[in-house]
Amino acid sequence: MDNQFPVKYIEPLFRPPSEGRSLIFQVTNGCSWNRCTYCDMYTDPQKKFHPRDEADVLDEIRKCGEAGVKVRRVFLADGDAMVLSMRRLRVILEAIQTHLPDVRRVSVYCLPKNLKNKSIDELRELKVLGLTLLYIGAESGDDTVLKYIDKGETYRSTADALIKAHDAGLKTSVMILNGIGGRAFSKQHSLESARLLNETQPNYVAMLVLTFYRGQQKVIDGYGGNFIELNATELCEEMRSFIGATELESSIFRSDHASNHLVLKGVLGKDKQDLLQQIDQAIDHFRQHPEFERGEYGF
Numbered sequence: 001m002d003n004q005f006p007v008k009y010i011e012p013l014f015r016p017p018s019e020g021r022s023l024i025f026q027v028t029n030g031c032s033w034n035r036c037t038y039c040d041m042y043t044d045p046q047k048k049f050h051p052r053d054e055a056d057v058l059d060e061i062r063k064c065g066e067a068g069v070k071v072r073r074v075f076l077a078d079g080d081a082m083v084l085s086m087r088r089l090r091v092i093l094e095a096i097q098t099h100l101p102d103v104r105r106v107s108v109y110c111l112p113k114n115l116k117n118k119s120i121d122e123l124r125e126l127k128v129l130g131l132t133l134l135y136i137g138a139e140s141g142d143d144t145v146l147k148y149i150d151k152g153e154t155y156r157s158t159a160d161a162l163i164k165a166h167d168a169g170l171k172t173s174v175m176i177l178n179g180i181g182g183r184a185f186s187k188q189h190s191l192e193s194a195r196l197l198n199e200t201q202p203n204y205v206a207m208l209v210l211t212f213y214r215g216q217q218k219v220i221d222g223y224g225g226n227f228i229e230l231n232a233t234e235l236c237e238e239m240r241s242f243i244g245a246t247e248l249e250s251s252i253f254r255s256d257h258a259s260n261h262l263v264l265k266g267v268l269g270k271d272k273q274d275l276l277q278q279i280d281q282a283i284d285h286f287r288q289h290p291e292f293e294r295g296e297y298g299f
């Protein structure tokens with residue numbers, strides 16, 4: 001099957017960790033925003049944003065069906081496939097329903113601004129066509145942090161998008177970026193991010209650690225030179241402050257990305273005290289072993 005695999009990708013290709021077993025169709029290339037100071041995902045010249053040719057995408061979906069590909073999950077890449085028009089999203093989802101009838105979940109990265117021009121009824125229609133889950137990289141609920149990292153969103157724009165998605169019956173998975181406020185804004189970042197989630201009650205919450213693959217100069221410049229990266233203990237303290245301030249009913253929480261120092265999984269609020277206890281243990285450990293390396297710590 002490998003030699004004839006009918007789906008083509010413009011590399012690099014990114015997906016959420018939980019989409020590891022999904023069939024990925026790259027319906028857009030790159031990210032329509034592509035300005036966040038901490039993000040290097042789509043900076044290569046071949047990743048300049050454009051919707052992929054519609055006929056090619058539909059052809060790939062059809063060929064997967066003809067090749068007998070059996071999958072239950074599909075992820076639509078790249079960085080914000082929800083930027084596509086309703087018409088395009090409709091034909092892509094209809095093609096998946098026609099040619100891959102076993103698919104039960106279609107998910108996609110989504111920027112809050114992607115939902116601005118889509119009504120709740122339109123989102124409901126996409127849900128009927130199979131769209132299930134939106135991954136929304138809120139990164140922070142704090143407006144100062146969002147401005148300094150050039151996220152192009154605010155607390156309000158993110159909250160409104162999440163509420164709209166929920167009103168349409170779509171599930172949401174929200175990413176918060178541990179450390180993105182640096183030392184100066186750590187506290188307000190943690191508290192405002194918790195407030196954002198409390199107001200919107202997403203289905204899933206993922207906390208990733210700010211990681212610099214190609215240097216942190218853009219982030220430092222964004223903060224006007226005043227950015228101090230958090231160490232492992234400070235990252236855990238920020239996470240503690242964040243989780244401590246959450247008032248969630250039943251959001252599945254994960255901090256199990258490759259970037260995380262401390263792997264945590266649970267349901268907030270049911271497991272809140274347990275998660276806080278694990279974080280306290282980690283903080284004690286890091287204080288005693290300041291040399292401890294990223295990703296080597298787990299319970």
Ligand code: SF4
Pocket residue numbers: 031032033034035036039040041042079111137
């Ligand atoms: S919106 Fe997402 S993919 Fe686009 S630049 Fe920001 S972090 Fe990167």
